[in-house]
Amino acid sequence: MIPIHIDSTWKGTSDCRSCGIRDMVLFADLDEQDFAEIHTPIDDLAFSSGSVLYTEGQQAVGLFTLRKGMVKLVRSTADGRERIVRVLRVGDVIGLEALATARYDSEAIALMDVSVCRIPLGVLHHLSSQSPRLHKQLMQKWQHALKDADDWLADLNFGSARQRVAGLALKMRDADKPQFTSLFAREDMGAMLDLKLETVSREISALVREGALKPCDKQGRRYEISDESMLSEV
């Protein structure tokens, strides 16, 4: 197993008004009056690949907005194996459930070097009662999280190994460069798709051999989608 690092680095406090991805995030619609209601600083944090943002059941101080990188949400199953329920990408909120229970329902681990901003629970509780704009954004984020969860179940955990791997490759396409896609360590992919790592490896090799994917690096992380239709029909 990979050793657990909990090394986060404080990178300063955020000025949300000038956030580069503000149109994607919780504070998208806030106005000056709303910002004036934020009395606690919002920290900008960095986590290195493999480090744990929080663990299952841990007391929560805030939730996170993912600014760079990807994060996996992990549940430990009854028989001790680890199951990845979904992976979050830039703009997603990490740990929404803390708003309701002040605890996290799963474990969040950085899949690469990530940067996040951490919004204290108090800020959100205060603002969501004051600002209908934030209130609406919160609904959107809840709805998106729930739909995402159902998508992972319906799209990626159904059908043959080939279908699952192809589905994951399609889901993980870059937002800006849709001909490229990011995959993960084979063991992680197995935990996402309920397959063994050898099976994942075999299916990827087959997709490359048949011309659906083309590897961009030597670690098996980045691929170019050379035949999209081959992936989507399977």
Add this chain to the structure above:
Amino acid sequence: MIPIHIDSTWKGTSDCRSCGIRDMVLFADLDEQDFAEIHTPIDDLAFSSGSVLYTEGQQAVGLFTLRKGMVKLVRSTADGRERIVRVLRVGDVIGLEALATARYDSEAIALMDVSVCRIPLGVLHHLSSQSPRLHKQLMQKWQHALKDADDWLADLNFGSARQRVAGLALKMRDADKPQFTSLFAREDMGAMLDLKLETVSREISALVREGALKPCDKQGRRYEISDESMLSEV
């Protein structure tokens, strides 16, 4: 395939103040002042087994609270098969996502005769800005729905056929009589667990043969759990 009935019966309007399951539902914490803000009647509806509450993508007029019975949430997958993402039970909210988008993200079908009350979107939009008590309940419901979705993925769609069937039997235990559990048509169970109906049937038969379950009816719907530990370890 089962023919689609859309026969709902109007059973009157609800007086939420005297609701029998009020402590489980959205309106749990409301006070007189809150109730006074409800200007649209809340309808009490009945759906017969197999009928559709709403379809995927349909324009929403409201969301539902399940008062009696069970409802399955169905997604149609890319290749046209139907996938059941979870089943909702008494006290659960059906169609929460409509609050954010005014559309439903999946199809909801009654697994037996059910009764629900339908709360218009307008009532909730109005109340959630007025009442911090409802606001808090809404958060709880969102969090519960998300956790439920993750649970279905992590607990029931992982591991051997035996583990999945045993897990479903445990999850579907009666709230009041925990030694009894409700199962479903074998094809539905297959769509929940990503198994073929023959495999489901075989595993249930095996669990009965080995003494973990005891059938209570002749249709294979109700079982008594005679050895809980046998189900939970597997």
Add this chain to the structure above:
DNA sequence: CGAGCGCTTGACCGGCGTCAACACCCGTGG
């Protein structure tokens, strides 16, 4: 340059899917 980790590939086997026959329940109609 060597050690170690992760990815790939092969051989084999078992669990689950497939196809098919049969049993049982129940509603329908004679």
Add this chain to the structure above:
DNA sequence: CCACGGGTGTTGACGCCGGTCAAGCGCTCG
């Protein structure tokens, strides 16, 4: 009241996909 038929659950035989075990390779980093 019983005969019939369709729908659903069960069971069996068989084959294939994916799991298991194991060896080998290549990248990366010390």
